[in-house]
Amino acid sequence: MAQYADIPGIAMQVSRGVVVASIQVDLDDDVLARFRQDLLDRIHETGCRGVILDVSGLETLDSEELAALRRIIVMTGLMGAESVLVGLQPGVVSALIEAGADVDGLRAAINLDAAFELLEPEPEPEPGTEDEDETEAEVEADGYMEDDLFLDIESASETEG
Secondary structure (H helix, E strand, C coil): CHHHCCCCCCEEEEECCEEEEECCCCCCHHHHHHHHHHHHHHHHHHCCCEEEEECCCCCCCCHHHHHHHHHHHHHHHHCCCEEEEECCCHHHHHHHHHCCCCCCCCCEECCHHHHHHHHCCCCCCCCCCHHHHHHHHHHHHHCCCHHHHHHHHHHHHHHHC
C-alpha cells in the first residue's frame, strides 16, 4: 500500500453483498491503478457478487478513461462480480457517444436503487408455484393438454387421407 500513499483513493463500501465505489476524483493512470488494486482486493476479501461504479462525481470522462474502467469491469467479472455503472451525467454520455467510445455490453443504471435491482439475483422458482397450478387448472378445465390437441390434429388428418 506504500506505493499508493500519495495517490488519492476512491471511497468504497460494501452493502447488500455489493461493493459500491464512489468515484469523486479525476481519473489518471495512477488513480486507476490504485482503484483497480483496491477494488480487486475488496472483492477477494468479501466475496461480493457485484460492483456498482458510481461516477456521478465525474464532470468529464474521456474514452481512454472509460476503456480503463471497462478493463476493471472485465477483471471484476473474472472474479465473479457483475458490474454496473451508475450516475453518468448527460454531457458525459453525449461526449462519449460523439467520440465513438466503446459502450457495447456496459450495464448502466440511472441511480443506486436501480443498480442494486440490476444486481439482485433472480429468485429461483419453487416447486408447486402458481404457474404450475395454473397449468394444471387449465388442463382440468379444458379436459386435455396442448399435446393432446396436436394428437387430435394428427388423428384427424390420418382419417381424412
